[in-house]
Amino acid sequence: MLYSLLIAPFVEFDFMRRALIGLFALGLGAAPVGVFLMLRRMSLTGDAVAHAILPGVAVGFALAGFSVVAMTVGGLIAGFIVVVVSGIAARSTALNEDATLAAFYLVSLACGVMLVSARGSNVDLLHFLFGHVLALDDPSLLLIAMTNSLSLIVLALFYRPLVIDSVDPQFLSTLSRAGGVAHLVFLAVVVITTVGAIQALGTLLGVAAMILPAVAARFWTRDVNTMVLTAPLFGISANIIGLLVSYHGDSETGPAIVLTQGFAVFLSLMFGRAGGLVPRLLRPRHRVA
Amino acid sequence: MSDSALVFDDVTLGYDSHPVVHHLRGRVERGDCVAVTGPNGAGKSTLLKAINGLMTPLGGRIECGARARRDIAYLPQVAEIDRSFPLSVGDLVAAGAWRHCGIFSAINGTMEARVSQAIGDVGLTGFEQRAIGALSGGQLQRALFARVLVQDAAIILLDEPFTAIDNATTRDLMALIGRWRQEGRTVIAVLHDLDLVREHFPRTLLLARTAVAWGATGEVLTIDNLAAARHMIEAPDPHAPLCPVD
Structure with missing residues (x-):
């Protein structure tokens, strides 16, 4: 019973094993990034970057078809352009960074959808918007593994200034x-x-792999170090549970994963011991000192 | 020069060409303990920011002895601390070790000992694991003093460190300032409590855009000087003529 529920899908199907590996890497690497997106109040920035990447990926797709390299290079270029331009626009115009990012990502999304549908089919478009967890080929898997390893390493190296800059920017400056x-x-x-994330979950859902595990972890600890270690646990387990749910329930995988992460957030919000609703309402007995 | 911690060479500081500190000249000797006092808007906080390199003078310059800017510890009036960030008191205080550890080096045993010593010195032992969001205003100020202790800086700048702080905490933290003085550090503190200034600070700068008086505390804080400082006009005048001095 347990075997057929948890193990058999991976033994039987190659695409499930690939999805498992990809989602494991994604859960491990993306969640700590999400912790800092959340704590630096940049959740919207993550969203904007994901949307903004679409036109770049689409240009790569238009030029070279389904080539992971071309689409990744296009995505990276578009992502960096949007981050830099919105930063400059925020600094030198009256708009604040939030508003500029929102404007940028709406335009980029429209632009990307336009480009993809000009060259490809509706199925291609769905691939871009919601990912293709169950059809990860070698280059896609490699890309997910590389991007998540890289972000983990870089985040570890710059952890100290990132934390201090988040808490007390003036002190560090x-x-x-x-x-x-x-x-x-x-x-x-x-x-x-x-x-990396949009390979599995697409431009519309990719950010969930970063933000949702971080939000869930927020309700279990008041210490950033513990949070950075807890979030990937939420990320990995929700990813895998979501994958299995979609397999057995025969439903769309990307949304199933994001919904599982959403469920983890809901449970944490209700029962988390660091600010969850139920512990608050129960009013635990206090000590004398 | 070699004995001066700071030299103000005709320093003018301000915002949008309106001076907040106007043609300040003077020096702070190494090991001095200087109180800066004066009415609101007199340029006290601006002066500390400029010493710290957070703003560039409109005119003149601030010489910082042979010391690098990194050897200054600065406690701003309203610390821009994100208290909702999940950080422990221990980690906040350990940030003071930046000059020794930088981005990459590990915080070694000596540093760890210094951090817990500093936490003990400000009376926060037992609070190491407490989140900074769960501290009271006075406790946070103690933690920030501990961070200054860990910084081990030659020049210490404090901007109204005792605002909204109770008497016991003020007394404890004042004792730390006394200790820094004995250790030969240069302390410059912006303060409004003149009794505190008279009791603990041998030298005072009475600032009201220009230096109304600067010297031994007893000679500076006279009734005439304080009255003169109060008459400073705070609002910038858009039609004021250009300053003829430079």
């Missing part, structure tokens, strides 16, 4: 330029992680 550097490095990490 009086001591060194590392805060600004860390911010730019972090934006690059967001772009790279997103390029």
Whole structure:
């Protein structure tokens, strides 16, 4: 019973094994990035980057068809352009960064959908928007593994300035330029992680792999170090449970994964011991000191 | 020069060409303990920011002795701390080790000992694992003093460190300032409590855009000087003529 539920799908089908590996890597690498997106109040930035990448991927697709390399290069270029341009626009015009990003990503999304449908079919378009977890070929898997490894390593290297810059930017700016550097490095990490995530979950859902595990982890600990370690556990387990649910329920995989992550967020919000609703309502007995 | 921690060479500071600190000249000797006082809008916080390199003078310059800017510890008036960030008190204080550890080096045993020593010195032992969001205003200020302790800087700038802080905490933190003085560090503190200034700070700068008086505290804080400082006009005048001095 348990075997047929949890193990058999992976033994029987190659595409399930590939999905398992890809989703494991994604859960491991994307969740810590999401923790910092959330704590730096940049959740919208992650969203914007994912949408903005679409036209770049689409141009790669238009030029070279389904070539992972071409689409990735296109996506990276588009992602970096949007991050830099919106940063400059926010600094030198009256708009704040939030508004500029929103404007950019709406335009990019429309532009990307236009480009994809000009060259490909509706099925292609769905691939781009919602990913293709169950059809990961070698280059896609490799890309997911590489981007997530890279973001983990870079995040580990720049962890200290990133944390200090998030808590007390002025303090760090009086001591060194590392805060600004860390911010730019972090934006690059967001772009790279997103390029990997959209392989599995598409431009519309890819950001979920970063943000949702982070939000869930937020309700279990009040310490950033623990949070960065907890979030990937949520990410990996929700990804795999979602995959199995979609397999047995014969439903769309990407949405099933995101819904499972959403369920994890809901459970954490209800029962999390660091600010969850139920522990708050139960009013645990207090100590005398 | 070699004995001065800071030299203000005709320094003018301001926003949009309106001076907030106007042609300040003077020096702070190494090991001095200087209180900066004056009415609101007199340029006190601006002066500390400029010493720290957070703003560039409109005119003149601030010489920082032979020391690098990194050897300054600065506690701003309203710390821009995101208190909702899930960070422990221990990690906040350990950030003071930046000058020694930078981005990549590990915080070694000596540093760890210094961090827990500093937390003990400000009376926060037992709070190491507490999230900074769960601290009271006074406790956070103690933690920030601990971070300054860990920074081990030659020049320490404090901007109204005792605003909204109770007497006991003020006394404890004031004792730390006394200790820094004995250790030969240069302390510059913006303060409004003149009794505190008279009691603990040998030298005072009374600032009201220009230096109304600067010297031994007893000679600076006279009734005449304080009255003169109060008469400073705070609002910028858009039709003010250009300053003829430069």
